[in-house]
Amino acid sequence: SEYADISLKDIDQVSKSSFPLCMRHLFEKLREDHHLKHGGRMQLGLFLKGVGLKLDDALAFWRAEFSKKVGSERFDKEYAYGIRHNYGKEGKRTDYTPYACQKIISSAPGVGDHHGCPYRHFSEDNLRAALGRMGLSSRGMEDVMDKVRNKHYQLACTLTFEAVYGTSCDVGINHPNQYFEESQKILKS
Ligand code: SF4
Structure with a gap:
């Protein structure tokens, strides 16, 4: 993108200054509950990919939150796949686009x-x-x-x-x- 890719250390500040309400809400709930159900993981995950969050940073970001709720082992087993999948690294390797x-x-x-x-x-x-x-x-x-x-x-x-x-x-x-x-x-x- 023509803007500097979003980095993990800036993500909280940027969520407050630049995310639309739908994404602010998902972001806040993830930080609060350390969990999001499938629809939320897809909507926020693809948005974050669209703003330039790299796959490794995305995995670190979701892992840090989910680990507090389900443990890092379960995250790696059950949830990491979905994130790599969104980035086209698993399954059909489709490069999924953020939702309009x-x-x-x-x-x-x-x-x-x-x-x-x-x-x-x-x-x-x-x-x-x-x-x-x-x-x-x-x-x-x-x-x-x-x-x-x-x-x-x-x-x-x-x-x-x-x-x-x-x-x-x-x-x-x-x-x-x-x-x-x-x-x-x-x-x-
Ligand atoms: Fe705004 Fe579109 Fe998000 Fe609704 S879905 S809050 S209209 S950006």
């Missing part, structure tokens, strides 16, 4: 899942709280909630982007990795 908003919005997270699009899948209370943590004013929040009520989830995300970075985003948000890149452009300019 449309796919994430139309997913159906169940109980205990943290993947999906918060604008589509969070309760109103949870969404308002999350937007508050991103620093939205009450005016900004009402504009976002208005788009949510009309089921314009990507527009809600675009308005959040504009509020967070204080600039317009005329192209609109259609992919979590695009959100990341647009935000890096602004933060690094």
Whole structure:
């Protein structure tokens, strides 16, 4: 990518400054629970690959968290394969691409899942709280909630982007990795 690849020592800071809400949520839950179910591992794992996290760093990152929950032996046995698989190093060796908003919005997270699009899948209370943590004013929040009520989830995300970075985003948000890149452009300019 044209941006410096993300490194492990920066990942927490970058998650707060540049990840869209769907990925911030998965990242925080992983740090908190030291675990994510399959849908979350796929959605966050492929996103992180898309922002330039190298396979070795990805394995170290997931291993550090999962080890706290299931132990490193079980991680190596049951979970490392899936990460290498996402990077095209196992199975059919397909180089899997990160999910676009449309796919994430139309997913159906169940109980205990943290993947999906918060604008589509969070309760109103949870969404308002999350937007508050991103620093939205009450005016900004009402504009976002208005788009949510009309089921314009990507527009809600675009308005959040504009509020967070204080600039317009005329192209609109259609992919979590695009959100990341647009935000890096602004933060690094
Ligand atoms: Fe993520 Fe896209 Fe939803 Fe924004 S609109 S939170 S980038 S899935």
